[in-house]
Amino acid sequence: MPVPSDLEFRQISKSFGRNHVLKGLDLTIPAGSFVALMGANGAGKTTLLRLAGGLAVPTSGTVTVAGVDMRKAGPGLRRMIGWVSHESLLYADLTGRSNLRFHANLFGVADPDARIAELAEALDLHKVLDRPAGVLSRGNRQRLTLARALLHGPDILLLDEPFTGLDEASASRLIEILRLLHGEGRTIILTVHEIARAYEGATRLIVIENGKVGVDRAVVPNTPTELAPLQQLTTRPALIPPPNLWRAAGQVAAKDLRVEWRSRDMVGSAGLFSFIVLITTSFTTPPGGGTQGVTTGILWISLLFAVLLGVGRSMGRESADRAIEGLMLAPTARESVFLGKLLAGMIMMSVIELFVVPMFIVLVTTGQMTTNALELIGTVFLATLGLVIVSTLFSGVAAGSRLGDSLLPLLVMPLVIPLMIAAVETTRRALGGATAVGAVGVPQWIGLLGGFDLVVGVAAFATFAFVMEEQ
């Protein structure tokens, strides 16, 4: 009968195109093991670890944690895993404390602040907690990363080349912490390059060769070196159920808004961009164009670009330091990331529009102030929602392409053509533009906008988990 954190790989194959990294690998790691994984570059150590962490899915075979197939289990199983790699998975613009609080909430830690204080004590984080993660030294950031991974007291700690870039003192300190955690009964699996590191704490050495386990033997760890006394790490924090879909979405949105508040990236750059496009292109239209012709088109082109720029930037932040993997590791439905980013995107776009739309009315439609406010607000809301839905979904897709953000307009623009037509038409009429005889009325256009949002929104929600499956 498996003990709670038994980790088992059964007939695991993993290919990246024609590169078959793992070829039918079988491996069982009982609870409480301390395993060092070795192998040549590209042998599949990291891939194996990512499969165990749920950051990748096998091409064939199954990974089970405590006897449960990871692909069939609910997101709650991910709470058993803690993940550390040489990427921090933290948001550079947020302070250490803010980063930890975000992850603690996602993982259902009952008292995040108390837990952060405990870990700060154990890992000597007091000086770094209130500084932005992006400005910390490599060693400090790695300790913060370890704190993030230990927040929820995981049974299994996976570490992918955690010593990369650490000086000798920091590396020794990390080893000592891992020994302590192992002593508490946690399963530790780490990938290392230097064989000496493998002997520093591990009790089992596994070498991956030709996509399978080549060497698997017990090792006797070296005697620990004398280190400054280290506070005992608290074993288990009190946990509450992880947040449901909506609460997790709220956490993600709040985090995005906090990042925005500190960086002012989206509202600043996208808003300014939108405004400049509006002003510049208004010089390209004949004077006195009013609400007719192309002037309302200019407004919507500028808003479309603001959405593309802002949402693309927001997903870009997730790619930096692999923060997206922090979200993938969370024991919450991955659709919550879509909803959270959608909500944050809508709030940020509303701020931009509160500035840009009145500017447009004043500067471009000079003198024609017969504005139907209700129609205008309805149009702006529904059309922006559609633009943000499509951009949020495909920003995740574009981030995984060779072109990155620059692919986003190519994917989004053809899809949002109906939105743009409807938005321009209703905005023009809401601002007092003439209506041709027999033309379709504003309510129908608004219905089309709502229909687009509903159909594409539901499809985007249903498919977003596939975007997050492996990044």
Next chain:
Amino acid sequence: MNSQSTSQLDRAGGQAPAGKNIRRKWPILGPLTLVSLIVFVYFAFFFAPEDAEQGQTQRIFYIHVPSAWISFVGFAVVFASSITYLTKRSQKADRLAEASATIGLLFTTVVLVTGMMWGRAIWGVYWTWDPRLTSYLVLWLLYLAYIALRAYIPDPARKARFSAILGIIAFLDVPIVYLSVLWWRTLHPHVFGPGGGGMPGQMLAAMFVGLFTFTLVFIYLVRLRLQVGALTDAVEEDQS
């Protein structure tokens, strides 16, 4: 060098069960498509009478309408294959989606080009923003976005997953695109229904032969694309 390539191809051929299976499944497809194409040419250019108003120009219609049909069929196949890929992770479904998109883009291009030729002859302009032309332009852009997305993602599993998402969303978008451009402006002649009826039986017959033939051509080309894909895979597998 030559002999090496030949041997690789020979071995690849021997190791390409997918390609072989497809070929064995419908051996009649190639000859049937060829015969159907000959019959279509006869119907479109000789059997169908010359249009009283539009003259010979009207015959573009026999290529234009079946191509439009195929561009929709192609998109529907991409949609169905995309759902199959995401639910069953069937590599075959992904290959079918890619093949249909490639052939679909080809036929959508034919729709646009023949539409422009006809427009120039009848309306006096190559392009007008009428609902159907505009819809097809958007459809063409969607196909292009799909193929571009595939081109820019090197990892096949990710490519299949991401393009399936686009395949689904784009298909759902098509009716909304059509409705929006229909409301936007209307100029195009209606083929069916009010104002479009009254086509002589011989013309209708030519059109239906065209629909049948183009469907066969689509299936034939998709099959060919799948075979080429399977052989390419086998060769590259052999070389790696």
